[in-house]
Amino acid sequence: MLNSENSEKSRGILAFATNTTDIDYVSIAQRTLSLAGSVLNLPWTLVSATVTESYHNQRYSIDHGNFISWNNLGRYQAYELSPYAETLVIDADYLVLDDNLLKLFDVPFDYLLQRHSHALTQSWPSSMGSTSLPFIWATVFAFRKTHKAQVFFDLIRRIQENYAYYQMLFNVEQRNFRNDYAFAMADIILNGYALSDHSIPGSMLTIDQPITSMTCQGNSITIRDAGRAYVVPKTNMHVMSKSYLQSDNFQEFVDGIAP
Amino acid sequence: MASHHRAPRGFMTFAKNSEATNYLELAYVQALNIKNTQQVQQYAVVVDAATRDLITARHEQVFDHIIVAESAGPFDAESQAFWLSPFQETIKVESDLLFTRSIDHWWTAFRLRDICLSTGCKNYRQESADSRKYRRVFDDNLLPDVYNGLMYWRFTQTARDFFALAGQIFSNWNLVSAELKHFRENAPSTDVVFALTAQIMGPASCTLPSLDFINFTHMKPAINGHAESLKFTEVFVTEFDSGMIRVNNINQYHPWHYQDKQFVNSEITEYYGSRIP
Numbered sequence: 001m002l003n004s005e006n007s008e009k010s011r012g013i014l015a016f017a018t019n020t021t022d023i024d025y026v027s028i029a030q031r032t033l034s035l036a037g038s039v040l041n042l043p044w045t046l047v048s049a050t051v052t053e054s055y056h057n058q059r060y061s062i063d064h065g066n067f068i069s070w071n072n073l074g075r076y077q078a079y080e081l082s083p084y085a086e087t088l089v090i091d092a093d094y095l096v097l098d099d100n101l102l103k104l105f106d107v108p109f110d111y112l113l114q115r116h117s118h119a120l121t122q123s124w125p126s127s128m129g130s131t132s133l134p135f136i137w138a139t140v141f142a143f144r145k146t147h148k149a150q151v152f153f154d155l156i157r158r159i160q161e162n163y164a165y166y167q168m169l170f171n172v173e174q175r176n177f178r179n180d181y182a183f184a185m186a187d188i189i190l191n192g193y194a195l196s197d198h199s200i201p202g203s204m205l206t207i208d209q210p211i212t213s214m215t216c217q218g219n220s221i222t223i224r225d226a227g228r229a230y231v232v233p234k235t236n237m238h239v240m241s242k243s244y245l246q247s248d249n250f251q252e253f254v255d256g257i258a259p
Numbered sequence: 260m261a262s263h264h265r266a267p268r269g270f271m272t273f274a275k276n277s278e279a280t281n282y283l284e285l286a287y288v289q290a291l292n293i294k295n296t297q298q299v300q301q302y303a304v305v306v307d308a309a310t311r312d313l314i315t316a317r318h319e320q321v322f323d324h325i326i327v328a329e330s331a332g333p334f335d336a337e338s339q340a341f342w343l344s345p346f347q348e349t350i351k352v353e354s355d356l357l358f359t360r361s362i363d364h365w366w367t368a369f370r371l372r373d374i375c376l377s378t379g380c381k382n383y384r385q386e387s388a389d390s391r392k393y394r395r396v397f398d399d400n401l402l403p404d405v406y407n408g409l410m411y412w413r414f415t416q417t418a419r420d421f422f423a424l425a426g427q428i429f430s431n432w433n434l435v436s437a438e439l440k441h442f443r444e445n446a447p448s449t450d451v452v453f454a455l456t457a458q459i460m461g462p463a464s465c466t467l468p469s470l471d472f473i474n475f476t477h478m479k480p481a482i483n484g485h486a487e488s489l490k491f492t493e494v495f496v497t498e499f500d501s502g503m504i505r506v507n508n509i510n511q512y513h514p515w516h517y518q519d520k521q522f523v524n525s526e527i528t529e530y531y532g533s534r535i536p
Contacts, residue, residue, distance in 0.1 A: 131485050131494050133384075133508065169496055170508060185508075193503075193510040195384060 011105065012084040013037060013044040017092045018071040022064070025071075028245045029092035031254050036096035038258030042088070047074075047081050057177050063210050063243040075138065075179045076156040079149060091139045093245055097221070097234050097257065101142070104200065110148035113141050113187060115199040117238065119208035120223070120230055128181050129173035133188060134195065137204055138179035139238045148190070155186040206238040213249045214239075216256055264414065265324060265345040268366060269301030272354045273336055276310045280520040283310050283318065285354040288523050290321040291531040295502065296358040299366065303345050305336060321535075337449045338429050341412060341422035353408040355523075356475060356516045359503050365411075368470055373417035376405035376453060378468040380477040381513050382484070383495070383506040387471065392481035399440040402454040403462040408516055409475050410453075421465060425456040475514035478506075490519050499530055 013036050017029035026048055033044040049071075058067040078089050086105055090096065104112055114137040117124060128135045143149040159166045159182045166172075166185055174181075187196060213224045216234060223230045244250055270293050274282035283306065290302040303324035306314070311327050319325070324345045328336045336343070340351055348366065369375050382388045397404055412418035428435050432447040435455065442451065457465045467473055478491045485494045495507035504511045517523075 131507070171495070188508055193505055193508055194512075195509065 009085045010083070011086040012042050012082070012088070013040065013096075014047065014078055014082050014084070014087050014089045015044070015092055016047045016072075016075055016078075016089075018049045020069045020071055022061070022068045023242045024246055025092050025242075028242065031245070031251060032090065032092055032095055035254045035258045036088075036090060036094075039096045040088075040099055040102055042102075043084075045081075045083055047077070059176060061242070062208065062240050072179055073160060073177065075182075076153045076160060079143065079145065079153040082143075082145070086142070086144050088142050089140070091238070093239050093242065094139050095237050095239055097216075097236055100202075100236065101140070101200075104142050109142070109144065109198070110146045111141065111143040111152050112198070112200050113137075113183060114139060114204050115197070116203035117206050118203045119206045120232075121209050124206075128184065129171045132171040132173070133184065135178075135180045135184040136187060136199075137238070138183045139204065140200065140236070141183070142200070152186055152190055155189060156182050159185050204238055205232060205235060206240060208240050210241045211239070211244045214244075214253045216253065263345065264347045266301045267346065268299045268348045269303055269323065269344075269346040269350075270297075270299070271303040271305065271340065271344050271346065271349050271351050273305045273340075274310060274354050275307045275336070276313065282354050282520075283313055284528065285520065285523055287318055287321060288528055288531050289352065289354055289357065291528075291535055292357045294321065295531065295534045297361055298363045301346065305340075305343055307336075337407065338422055338426035338452070341414075341418055344412075348411070348413040350409070350411050351407070352514070353516065355518055355520060356408060356514055357504065358514050359511055362514065365473060368467065368473065369411035370413070371467060372411070372465060373415040374412040374421045374465045375410060375467055375473070376403075376407060376457060376465055377409040377474040378406070378466050379404050379471065380406060380474050380482065380516075382482050383476055383478065383491070383511065384509055385476065385512060388477065388482045390481045390484075393479060396439065396442045396451060397454055400442075401458075402451070403457050403466055403468075405450065405454050405457055405462075405466060406474065407449045407453045409473075409514055417460075417464065421456055421460055424459060425452055428452045428455055472513070475516045476511055477516050478518045490521075491517075492519060492522060499527075502534060 013033060015029045015033050017025035019025050026046070029046050033046060037044040057072060058069060061068045078087065088101055115134070117137050126134050160177065163177050170185055172181055188194070207223055209225050211223055211225045215222045219234045221232050221234050223232060239245060272286050272289060274286040276282050286304045290304070293302055294300045301323050302321065303326060304322050305326045305328050307329055308327060311325070314325060326343050326345065328339060328343055380388050391398055394404060412421070429447055429452055436442050436447065480487045480489065480491070483491060485491070491506070498505040504515055
């Protein structure tokens with residue numbers, strides 16, 4: 001059931017970004033949020049440094065070729081911190097290039113997750129471990145301020161706070177905390193301990209390698225890395241190369257689409 | 260002649276203890292489980308004389324019918340099931356199978372056939388299993404993908420013919436198995452014998468593959484995507500929650516064929532005992 005306390009529904013985009021010693025996530029998020037806000041014609045909100053945790057998290061950096069520090073905690077606060085009745089949450093490295101996400105709000109849901117992704121240069125594992133369950137991509141998701149969504153985010157908080165337990169319970173192989181996994185666990189539990197295929201439609205395109213430039217021509221995007229150029233449709237995409245997202249070329253790319 | 264039937268409908272299993280397995284205890288847990296989850300609660304167990312001697316008062320409390328049948332081999336009695344059953348309508352289950360919810364509505368579906376074997380199986384994710392590792396002899400011999408671990412019949416001529424034919428195949432197994440491709444075991448498998456019988460009778464007359472819920476979750480390794488050398492209990496966390504069985508965080512809504520005979524221990528027996536009012 002939808003929350004009917006708001007007389008007029010507000011809708012907007014939310015992103016979380018906290019700088020680390022290696023990456024200026026806030027600047028990246030400001031770029032991608034301005035891009036998303038322009039394409040979707042929606043207001044946006046940036047949340048930064050909400051959790052200054054003692055837990056030291058790391059992720060593998062495709063740019064650096066090693067593990068670097070990562071502040072990805074606190075995503076469960078999306079429900080509490082979002083000023084909108086209907087919220088689209090994107091990672092700082094998610095580029096909104098078409099308006100398909102707006103259509104999500106034409107249908108009823110409490111929360112909607114991205115279950116599938118494909119990459120330019122590799123195939124992804126589909127589960128959290130060889131004997132585990134499928135994970136979802138917390139890179140982009142949508143929610144409404146309903147009771148069920150509130151329970152969902154509260155469950156993510158609980159999973160984050162007791163991650164060592166849930167990690168073992170779900171046979172997770174990676175040792176770091178990933179929102180992709182915490183969201184998947186919460187979704188399975190809230191779905192009555194069952195897998196769901198209720199999803200943001202389609203598969204998310206991920207640019208999984210270090211890249212040097214992106215250019216937009218009509219309905220196509222040309223992405224160049226050290227050795228190749230890829231022409232992909234002008235569609236929403238997840239760009240993992242944070243070095244590129246901090247570059248002048250990316251700023252020019254954003255300015256070209258969202259002047 | 261008076262009918263040998265003692266009740267209109269009920270569940271039946273075979274429990275012949277071996278050195279390695281206490282099938283009687285598996286049947287006991289199953290009987291407790293059926294009385295906790297089903298409206299049709301009549302339960303019959305078929306045992307051999309040696310196993311009969313192990314039956315105590317606690318068994319007699321939950322077994323509604325105890326039938327003693329001798330057989331030459333472990334599977335011979337299976338073809339006698341039609342004549343041994345004390346029910347006009349029988350759901351026969353393997354003793355290492357548990358229910359987490361009522362399947363009472365299945366009786367209605369089963370009545371579309373005089374005899375009905377379950378078709379295919381599910382993995383723990385509750386998806387139709389696609390592994391064919393344990394079913395190569397079925398595929399190689401173009402046999403229907405049936406399981407006798409959960410099957411139904413009622414006292415009809417068709418069902419009688421089915422079991423009579425299955426009995427002939429058991430009796431002539433050396434001749435029959437010589438004609439099978441890639442069947443390398445000496446002993447007949449009930450699943451293969453019943454699949455052959457179904458093939459001869461016509462699969463459409465003794466299966467309901469379009470009702471894809473009529474089957475069970477099978478906990479064999481390849482079906483669930485883990486190493487053959489490991490038991491599912493070594494790979495997944497299994498939880499018991501108010502009658503629900505949860506494997507690797509997935510609720511098991513379908514009948515659950517745990518298959519690992521060591522899975523049932525005193526703790527599980529006590530758990531199911533405590534669920535009976």
